[in-house]
Amino acid sequence: STSPVDKIDLSLDVTMSVQNCSKPEVVKDGIRKVILQLIENQNRRYVGICPNNCSSDFQIKIVDLCGKSFGSKQQTSGNATVNVSVNQTDAVVRGQNGRLRPSMPALIEAFYDLDPVNETLTNYTLSIDSVKVAGCGPGCVVSNSYYPQICVPGQFVAVDKCEACAKGNYSTHPVSDKCEPCPDGQTTATVGAGINASSCYEICVPGQFFRVDKCEPCAEGSYSTHPVSDKCESCPDGQTTATVGAGINASSCDGICATNKNYCGDKGTCEINSEKKHYCHCHSDYYGDVCDLRQEPEDENLKIVIGVTAGVGGLLLILAIICGILACRRKAAERKSATASLESESDVTHIRFPRFNPTKNWFDPFMYREETLDLPRPSSHSTH
CATH class of the missing domain: 2.10.50 (Tumor Necrosis Factor Receptor, subunit A; domain 2)
Known part of the structure; x- marks a missing residue:
């Protein structure tokens, strides 16, 4: 972009028509007076066109008057070319109504208002044919809107x-x-x-970026294209580049397995899916992002202790069951033997009870008749 300026050096080329060239010095003097009066009139409308004093600020130079035949008695009319310049005038001036306006179009406008000054050159009628901007100082340019600007470095x-x-x-x-x-x-x-x-x-090459005053390689897991900027782009999640500076474009990004076969260690294998992302396929008993976790205790001695304890416990349980069964059988045999002994000692062949007949007389003499009760005979071997 361009930067507006506060002060400018203006240079205008004014072409005028002169109807009487018979007295060139008089015409020159008249042209200077007319132009100066035009500038002063405009400076009253737009304060700032004249930096200090219009008569001393502006240089009015007659470049040509009535062509090569200038001063000849035969030529009665012709053109005059006048260069009007001023240094360090305001780039923007303020009108009587408070409106801001670039000084260059305001100054050009002044040359087309000759009515107030025509009487000063009664014998040398003037008219403005054109006003051309000759320049506005080093690095200053004027757009079509006559707004001067200074070009900046670059x-x-x-x-x-x-x-x-x-x-x-x-x-x-x-x-x-x-x-x-x-x-x-x-x-x-x-x-x-x-x-x-x-x-x-x-000039940095792909895989590099510019930092301060030199090219540096992109870090692993990032890439840059050409032309490079001041940073490298990161690879998508789960992807990386082979080495530092190897990322020359997005295609340089790949799953980690492509650059590090041992990423999963010796307890798994590194594989890449269809999205170019890596994952670890762990061996049995191992899990985790890099197969670094075991599903069971790692101490083999503890395994042995647990196995022996379980075996001994099972054996003791079996022995306890066997002992229980034997004890039950022994108790059953003892009960059976005791029952048989009791039955043999209480064997009675004949037991006679008194007869009772309620129909008979209660005073029946035979009511309480004794009957013979056969009891087991004692053994013939008795002790005295």
């Missing part, structure tokens, strides 16, 4: 506008009509970034 003057220097070129201030190229093998960061020779730097 730009150059191109006819009526400022243009940025191409990448790999630079310009200093004040601006000339061209930019200087950087040395071979060097460039600038972007278009218009070359403000001096120090703006040129080494």
Whole structure:
């Protein structure tokens, strides 16, 4: 972009028609008076056109009057070319109504208002044919709106506008009509970034980025394309590059397995899926992102202790069951033997009870008749 300026040096070429060229010195003097009066009139409308004093601020130079036949008695009319210039006038002036306006169009406008001054040159009638902007100082350009601007470093003057220097070129201030190229093998960061020779730097290749004043390789897991910027792009999650500086584009990013076969250690294998992302396929009894966790205790002695304890416990349980069964059988046999002994000792062949007949007389003499009760006979072997 261009930067507006506060003060400018204006130069205008004014072409006038002169109807009487018979007295050139009188005509010249009259032209100067007319132009000065026009400027003073406009300075009253727009304060600031004259920096200090109009008569001393503006230089009015008659470049040509009535062509090659200037001063000849035969030529009665012709053209006059006048250069009008002023240094360090305000770039923007304020009108009586408070409206801001660029000083250049305001000054040009003054030359087309000859009515108030025509009477000063009664014998030498003048008219303005054209007013052309000749310039507005070093590095200053004027757009179609007559708004002067100064080209900044990194730009150059191109006819009526400022243009940025191409990448790999630079310009200093004040601006000339061209930019200087950087040395071979060097460039600038972007278009218009070359403000001096120090703006040129080494051309970085893909896989590098520019930091301060030199090229540096992209870190592992990032990449850069050409032309590079001041940073590298990161690979997608789960992807990386082979080494530092190996990422020359997005295709350089791959699953970690492609660059590190031992990523999962010796307890798993590293594999890449269809999305170019890695994952670890763990061996039995192992799990985790890199197969570094076991599903069971790692102490083999503890395994042995647990196995022996379980075996002994099972054996003791079996023995307890067997002992219980034997004890039950022994108790059953003892109960059976006791029952048989009791039955043998209480064997009675005949037991006679008194007969009772309620129909008989209660005083039946035979009611309480004794009957013979056969009891087991004692053994013949008795002791005395």
